[in-house]
Amino acid sequence: xxxxxxxxxxxxxxxxxxxxxxxxxxxxxxxxxxxxxxxxxxxxxxxxxxxxxxxxxxxxxxxxxxxxxxxxxxxxxxxxxxxxxxxxxxxxxxxxxxxxxxxxxxxxxxxxxxxxxxxxxxxxxxxxxxxxxxxxxxxxxxxxxxxxxxxxxxxxxxxxxxxxxxxxxxxxxxxxxxxxxxxxxxxxxxxxxxxxxxxxxxxxxxxxxxxxxxxxxxxxxxxxxxxxxxxxxxxxxxxxxxxxxxxxxxxxxxxxxxxxxxxxxxxxxxxxx
Numbered sequence: 001x002x003x004x005x006x007x008x009x010x011x012x013x014x015x016x017x018x019x020x021x022x023x024x025x026x027x028x029x030x031x032x033x034x035x036x037x038x039x040x041x042x043x044x045x046x047x048x049x050x051x052x053x054x055x056x057x058x059x060x061x062x063x064x065x066x067x068x069x070x071x072x073x074x075x076x077x078x079x080x081x082x083x084x085x086x087x088x089x090x091x092x093x094x095x096x097x098x099x100x101x102x103x104x105x106x107x108x109x110x111x112x113x114x115x116x117x118x119x120x121x122x123x124x125x126x127x128x129x130x131x132x133x134x135x136x137x138x139x140x141x142x143x144x145x146x147x148x149x150x151x152x153x154x155x156x157x158x159x160x161x162x163x164x165x166x167x168x169x170x171x172x173x174x175x176x177x178x179x180x181x182x183x184x185x186x187x188x189x190x191x192x193x194x195x196x197x198x199x200x201x202x203x204x205x206x207x208x209x210x211x212x213x214x215x216x217x218x219x220x221x222x223x224x225x226x227x228x229x230x231x232x233x234x235x236x237x238x239x240x241x242x243x244x245x246x247x248x249x250x251x252x253x254x255x256x257x258x259x260x261x262x263x264x265x266x267x268x269x270x271x272x273x
Contacts, residue, residue: 025108034152077124113182
């Protein structure tokens with residue numbers, strides 16, 4: 001229960017950062033953040049419609065799609081993030097903090113990236129193209145921030161076409177690039193590690209490890225000095241899931257010998273579906 005409350009509080013804090021980045025840095029200079037939020041801003045700049053309301057409405061179909069692809073917990077936290085961001089945008093006034101457009105794009109991108117990354121680390125997302133990026137990374141092994149930045153480029157091209165102002169479009173591209181890099185620094189699920197576990201409690205550990213939806217290889221080993229035979233379990237996982245993996249090992253077999261090695265690349269089936 002406390003862990004769940006902590007996740008909710010983390011997502012709300014991330015939403016406050018995202019809304020601050022929007023209202024204090026990007027929107028005052030008519031910059032775009034990209035993705036669904038960028039679409040909302042683009043429509044809001046050229047119509048009398050409220051940007052926060054557009055942000056909520058544009059996210060609804062993506063949240064519905066994510067419900068079937070990404071799981072209930074992820075989408076519940078994403079819904080909380082979208083709802084909180086919408087609410088925070090109505091509370092935080094739209095006003096200029098840095099008068100320089102380039103500074104606004106850089107620091108706005110950093111703040112939005114931190115907020116989005118925090119939401120990912122809590123187990124959810126900030127909605128929008130984050131959900132599409134997460135769906136893609138389930139089937140293709142790419143950094144999620146890079147995927148989001150690529151999709152956001154299309155929004156920037158649309159902004160340049162409709163607004164006919166390449167200065168704003170290019171500054172928005174800087175903001176989106178910075179956001180993507182910050183998300184990748186915080187959300188480290190694309191960084192993989194190989195874990196070797198020498199244990200006497202093979203079946204107990206396997207029962208727990210396979211719940212993580214990762215493949216596990218069992219290798220029979222023998223101690224060079226003791227000549228005692230044991231099993232070694234090898235699995236490849238992500239830095240993000242490593243904490244849960246360590247918890248399972250410590251709980252199931254505190255005496256297990258564990259070697260964790262950072263993995264440069266993986267060829268073959270990595271995701272167990």
